Amino acid sequence: MIELEQVSYGYGAGTLLSEISLKLAPGSFHFLTGPSGAGKTTLMKLCYGELIASKGRVTLFERDARQLTRDDVAQVRRRIGVVHQDCQFLDHLDVAENVALPLTVSGRSLSDESELEDLLAWVGLSRQRAAKPPELSGGERQRAALARAVIMSPDVILADEPTGNVDWDMSLRLLKLLVELNRMGKTILIATHDMNLIRSAKAQVQARVLRIANKTVQHAGADL
């Protein structure tokens, strides 16, 4: 689905990521770790066409990311659900509208209103459906972002530090949702530096761990 071959990237002069190769096979579950500032977010952006590699080749759904037009990128985003590190919402719309936003902008609507209710219930936000994003807690924002990421039933879900500023119980709850999605066949990539979360996940699914170190990605073994 998503494949990086010898990909390098740097903001301005220096290189941040160098000659990275990785492949997200359909249905796989990956963690991406590394210290803060290692380039996890940057790598994710390469994976959904927000950034274009300075060297190497990124293939998104069998297409070279470099060749994609703006409209193609928009199309790709509909197949990749992204939970951003700083969950960005439209503050003038309520939670339900924000969750349904990917549908709205693609000119589609839910075949059934109850699907949205089900989705909100699944992430535990039924009561907050009419709230505005600024009224939400950190955990609620993360869950709303997850709901928004999956509403288009994307093939791939990229979650950038989804448990960044939530407590442990909430982290486990979010992880459970992502594991459920993986069981439904979705390809999952989670960026995190929370080792406990990774251990917890490994008890539930077959998860692989990618570690960014020295500008490149190492496939960490079972040494966690």
Add this chain to the structure above:
Amino acid sequence: MNARLSKLLHFVAGDAQADRVVPPTGYTARLTVFAAASMAFLAVFALALSLATGRLADRWGEALAKSSTIRISAPADQMDAQVLAVTEVLATTPGVKEARPLSQDEQRALLEPWFGPDLPLDQLPIPRLVEVIEDEEGIDAEGLKARLAGEAPGAVLDDHARWREPLVRAANRLRQLGFVAIVLIAALAAVVITLAASAALSANEQVIRVLRLVGARDNYIARAFVRRYTLRALSGAIVGTLLGSLAVFLLPPAGDQASFLTGLGFKGWQWLWPLAIPPLAALVAFLATGQAAKTVLQEKR
């Protein structure tokens, strides 16, 4: 054609959900509506000015283009000779397209309203009239007068319409200025709306980023803004046009006199002209915002 029409209808009817995607910006919204209303109001007056001066120029121009008249007063025995002399002078005067002495019948017809049908014209010392039709160039009135004085002392050139010539020119110029004003107003509207739309787009950088992240195409984002500004310009222009038309309508009534100030306004079907202002304003807004959106979205790559 049909597809285009349904596209247009779809655009006007809009997608309520898509509109909500762009946050309401009360302040620039009100400014845009106000600007559109003011411009439409001014445009109505510019239009009224153009049309009124146009009418004036046409009317006065017609009077000018018509004939001048040469009036010959002479004792009965010299009359025919003088008429002949005048005709000969006119035949060699540059600017004369046609010169023709009026026949007795024609003169009788002219006088009939005053003296009745039984006027014994041949027995009365009535001056003879020669109608002069000028060509494009026109005649040199002073030169002709001088020549007539030499050749036919009884002949007087009546060029009463001539004093209007500079007025006709002024009226024509005024009509042109009116149109220039309309064009300028349209351009100004485009500028104001472009500025407002660009400002709104720039202020909504965050919104644009979020929309892109969830897979919105540039077209979709642009349309949300364009539609909003087009509708604002349209509604503002409707209000401005109505108020402007009302103000013109309430101007003191014009007499039949072609006096300039009282003649300002629309006559008959001309009242349809202001109807063109709101759609035109909407079109200007549509194009201007479209361009602004394209530019801003291109920059925020």
